[in-house]
Amino acid sequence: xxxxxxxxxxxxxxxxxxxxxxxxxxxxxxxxxxxxxxxxxxxxxxxxxxxxxxxxxxxxxxxxxxxxxxxxxxxxxxxxxxxxxxxxxxxxxxxxxxxxxxxxxxxxxxxxxxxxxxxxxxxxxxxxxxxxxxxxxxxxxxxxxxxxxxxxxxxxxxxxxxxxxxxxxxxxxxxxxxxxxxxxxxxxxxxxxxxxxxxxxxxxxxxxxxxxxxxxxxxxxxxxxxxxxxxxxxxxxxxxxxxxxxxxxxxxxxxxxxxxxxxxxxxxxxxxxxxxxxxxxxxxxxxxxxxxxxxxxxxxxxxxxxxxxxxxxxxxxxxxxxxxxx
Amino acid sequence: xxxxxxxxxxxxxxxxxxxxxxxxxxxxxxxxxxxxxxxxxxxxxxxxxxxxxxxxxxxxxxxxxxxxxxxxxxxxxxxxxxxxxxxxxxxxxxxxxxxxxxxxxxxxxxxxxxxxxxxxxxxxxxxxxxxxxxxxxxxxxxxxxxxxxxxxxxxxxxxxxxxxxxxxxxxxxxxxxxxxxxxxxxxxxxxxxxxxxxxxxxxxxxxxxxxxxxxxxxxxxxxxxxxxxxxxxxxxxxxxxxxxxxxxxxxxxxxxxxx
Numbered sequence: 001x002x003x004x005x006x007x008x009x010x011x012x013x014x015x016x017x018x019x020x021x022x023x024x025x026x027x028x029x030x031x032x033x034x035x036x037x038x039x040x041x042x043x044x045x046x047x048x049x050x051x052x053x054x055x056x057x058x059x060x061x062x063x064x065x066x067x068x069x070x071x072x073x074x075x076x077x078x079x080x081x082x083x084x085x086x087x088x089x090x091x092x093x094x095x096x097x098x099x100x101x102x103x104x105x106x107x108x109x110x111x112x113x114x115x116x117x118x119x120x121x122x123x124x125x126x127x128x129x130x131x132x133x134x135x136x137x138x139x140x141x142x143x144x145x146x147x148x149x150x151x152x153x154x155x156x157x158x159x160x161x162x163x164x165x166x167x168x169x170x171x172x173x174x175x176x177x178x179x180x181x182x183x184x185x186x187x188x189x190x191x192x193x194x195x196x197x198x199x200x201x202x203x204x205x206x207x208x209x210x211x212x213x214x215x216x217x218x219x220x221x222x223x224x225x226x227x228x229x230x231x232x233x234x235x236x237x238x239x240x241x242x243x244x245x246x247x248x249x250x251x252x253x254x255x256x257x258x259x260x261x262x263x264x265x266x267x268x269x270x271x272x273x274x275x276x277x278x279x280x281x282x283x284x285x286x287x288x289x290x291x292x293x294x295x296x297x298x299x300x301x302x303x304x305x306x307x308x309x310x311x312x313x314x315x316x317x318x319x320x321x322x323x324x325x326x
Numbered sequence: 327x328x329x330x331x332x333x334x335x336x337x338x339x340x341x342x343x344x345x346x347x348x349x350x351x352x353x354x355x356x357x358x359x360x361x362x363x364x365x366x367x368x369x370x371x372x373x374x375x376x377x378x379x380x381x382x383x384x385x386x387x388x389x390x391x392x393x394x395x396x397x398x399x400x401x402x403x404x405x406x407x408x409x410x411x412x413x414x415x416x417x418x419x420x421x422x423x424x425x426x427x428x429x430x431x432x433x434x435x436x437x438x439x440x441x442x443x444x445x446x447x448x449x450x451x452x453x454x455x456x457x458x459x460x461x462x463x464x465x466x467x468x469x470x471x472x473x474x475x476x477x478x479x480x481x482x483x484x485x486x487x488x489x490x491x492x493x494x495x496x497x498x499x500x501x502x503x504x505x506x507x508x509x510x511x512x513x514x515x516x517x518x519x520x521x522x523x524x525x526x527x528x529x530x531x532x533x534x535x536x537x538x539x540x541x542x543x544x545x546x547x548x549x550x551x552x553x554x555x556x557x558x559x560x561x562x563x564x565x566x567x568x569x570x571x572x573x574x575x576x577x578x579x580x581x582x583x584x585x
Contacts, residue, residue: 274553279380280380306551313491313505315488316488
């Protein structure tokens with residue numbers, strides 16, 4: 001009797017707490033992640049093509065997972081601890097296998113800040129990517145808290161303890177070809193599941209979403225690496241941002257956009273345009289489907305245009321220092 | 327009694343002053359304060375889109391935010407151009423005085439300490455100030471970020487390196503662009519005193535006439551990139567700059583070079 005009374009009281013308190021807290025929790029803080037099967041045993045969790053915002057909680061990224069008979073391989077962990085936890089729960093709904101490998105493609109915050117949700121010994125990254133994450137991670141975290149707010153609560157930087165080398169990673173009966181590129185951030189992992197033909201191109205490919213350039217070693221390098229991706233034997237292409245497809249149109253759009261951007265910045269510098277003028281320059285109509293193009297042009301101008309400007313200016317000698325001029 | 331009269335007079339003056347100024351389109355609390363501070367008590371002020379201020383809506387890099395003032399739609403000559411950043415610790419960015427040449431377009435980079443309104447005021451020949459404004463969102467900290475130049479161990483050898491180019495983007499007008507490696511320390515970073523270029527002058531090379539003069543303030547960014555587009559054809563100019571430590575920088579640039 002006493003026990004049941006206690007239960008009743010506890011239930012009433014719980015209900016009261018639920019009533020008090022339900023609206024804010026339900027309204028704001030669930031990613032509602034869904035996995036789409038893109039091949040047998042391969043799932044993609046697709047984010048929006050928006051910018052980081054308190055409305056999307058940073059879910060602007062594609063993550064994925066591959067089931068093998070010896071465990072699940074996860075590709076990227078999303079923008080926050082909360083996302084990572086939701087991803088892990090989602091994986092458990094689709095596979096009974098434990099997660100054995102989490103491959104982090106590059107050090108950008110939307111790809112690695114869900115790391116906390118996975119056992120640390122399962123986290124893998126290319127050596128250069130680890131260095132970049134250790135270097136830039138704290139600043140990225142600060143910026144993410146500013147951009148998406150409370151979704152980031154409890155998120156902390158976890159640098160993967162394990163390093164990856166390019167080559168074939170065999171997990172159970174699956175062969176995953178790991179390739180190291182650099183065009184987007186200086187260290188970009190691309191994963192080809194040879195068994196299914198699914199290519200996780202990560203942020204070397206943005207599709208219907210403007211590419212981002214804060215750490216790129218240069219657009220020419222990126223374009224060159226894109227050509228290498230075209231030669232890979234894939235059937236399905238998963239971009240880091242934007243819809244999954246057979247890849248033809250995605251790679252063509254990406255190559256076109258990179259080439260336009262490089263050309264436009266070169267020409268602008270040769271005409272002596274100021275940075276604000278470049279930020280406002282016309283973007284060709286054929287890129288109308290590319291989300292965030294103006295926003296990213298403003299950012300790219302900040303990151304890359306100074307280099308184009310420098311190349312278009314001559315070193316001016318000091319007339320005082322020229323022999324015979326005095 | 328006398329004190330009350332003084333207070334009443336101050337209040338009345340304050341009210342009169344407030345009535346004469348237009349409302350701030352950006353509703354910044356620093357609007358009146360900075361107008362009086364940089365343009366004076368008696369300034370006649372109008373808001374004018376023809377003083378086209380181009381800045382990005384957000385600062386990707388708070389230490390290097392690009393600003394362009396485009397006066398190509400502004401009728402008639404100007405006496406002065408003044409620019410400031412409302413919420414910066416030292417809001418002033420520059421004061422520019424045309425001498426033998428009228429500017430059509432001016433560009434340089436500034437620092438932002440926090441999200442803020444940015445202003446440029448062009449004084450027309452009748453003495454009235456025409457104001458262009460824009461908002462910049464920012465993570466901030468641009469004024470108190472350590473200089474990138476000083477972080478580079480080779481900065482002393484690169485110090486004072488100047489690149490330039492002369493362009494003619496609009497027929498009949500000439501644009502000069504200069505990039506200078508200089509830390510432009512604002513004096514707001516721990517134990518690093520102000521060390522910055524504060525005086526910039528452009529002369530006609532052939533006649534040596536002063537074309538225009540710009541006084542730079544703390545809000546100017548490091549490694550300054552200046553664009554000066556001047557009305558009319560100018561074949562060649564001499565850039566003259568001085569920093570607050572007395573270093574002089576002089577370079578010559580002619581159309582047909584560097585562009």
